[in-house]
């Protein structure tokens with residue numbers, strides 16, 4: 001059968017983990033060692049176009065209007081090779097990807113990026129794939145990307161070594177809970193140690209890594225139950241413990257990896273002070289210094305104002321629960 005190849009465009013939103021993924025059970029298949037739960041964010045969108053072109057001698061990849069570096073191109077080609085093998089074709093593609101949020105700010109872009117690429121590539125090469133198959137394809141490139149295929153609140157289970165079809169699962173839609181995420185941006189530079197290297201370093205050298213593996217599933221269960229009950233006072237402390245526990249692994253690895261800046265600690269103090277004033281808000285951080293604060297929608301203006309007054313915070317962004325992947329032909 002001759003495949004019909006055509007241009008396809010996909011949009012996917014970034015996500016933030018409430019229960020963190022940190023560490024792999026299988027590096028080759030990129031399987032997470034712990035389960036994680038995330039919230040998809042409407043305001044942080046990647047749009048990716050994939051256009052197979054028989055005249056190309058290699059894949060071409062443009063990121064935010066500029067030719068991407070060799071490392072980024074290799075990651076894109078790796079996913080396209082999987083899709084081409086499924087389609088039974090060898091045609092290279094022109095790929096262009098654009099983020100609605102600044103890539104260099106150190107805010108997550110690989111999650112929305114690989115989810116959008118998985119959606120656009122399967123459509124462009126005419127490969128029929130369920131959302132679960134697309135999520136597994138995205139996960140093989142970046143595990144957090146598996147979660148961005150779905151909207152709202154999403155779970156990615158831990159993967160046993162060799163479990164190549166592991167995919168994320170939607171838990172609740174974006175309308176489930178009226179919450180906001182206030183992002184306090186500390187630094188506009190690129191991070192020094194990416195999450196892939198940071199978590200491998202933790203696995204190999206941190207004396208706290210085994211304790212993290214033992215604690216993470218229970219924290220994820222607590223977060224899942226609290227989410228079902230829309231219980232911020234139960235979810236928040238478990239979310240903060242999940243974040244601080246994985247950062248403790250990073251800090252106690254060799255060489256030590258510190259993602260926090262003085263402003264990170266200042267923002268955490270602001271969040272605690274807000275709680276003393278009776279506002280139910282809780283913090284989470286990823287492989288960077290930014291503090292992301294979950295709160296009820298009605299409390300978001302006060303949380304935002306307090307973070308903007310915090311020393312070292314450059315600006316804040318407001319994010320809303322968002323939709324899953326969408327793919328259009330052409």
Ligand code: DP6
Pocket residue numbers: 016017019020021022030036110141142143144145195196197285286287
């Ligand atoms: C701290 O998904 O970027 O953001 O699978 O190696 O690409 P790879 O890692 P990645 O790790 C994300 C780590 C985190 C926590 C999370 O999003 O769960």
